[in-house]
Amino acid sequence: MVFNGHTEEYVNQLDEELFTEIQVMYSDGILGTKSVYDALAPVTTALFNYLRPANTPAYKVDKIFPWVTEYSQNPDFEMPKADAVNQGLKAFMSQARGFKPEKFLNG
Secondary structure (H helix, E strand, C coil), rough: CCCCCCCCHHHCCHHHHHHHHHHHHCCCCHCCHHHHHHHHHHHHHHHHHHCCCCCCCCCCCHCHHHHHHHHHHHHHHHCCCCHHHHHHHHHCCCCCCCCCCHHHHCC
């Protein structure tokens, strides 16, 4: 399993849990085919949203492919929920006609 410039010493120091996760990712086809996923996920999501009834919520990639996105999401680097809401609100507000960013520089 020496690959991509990893040394034999590095591979030998992998713990059993991490090694098992790597094996699962390879067997699931996640490692090595990420570019295929990155290309097809938006197309699949767009198609699902095109075919859905008008009164239903929009599909999101992580709901269609939950087993794939769990590999790439690191909970240690996730933004706190309150910060995510604030960023979303700021992005929404910035689309309004006459939006002035200097009004949001107080805090």
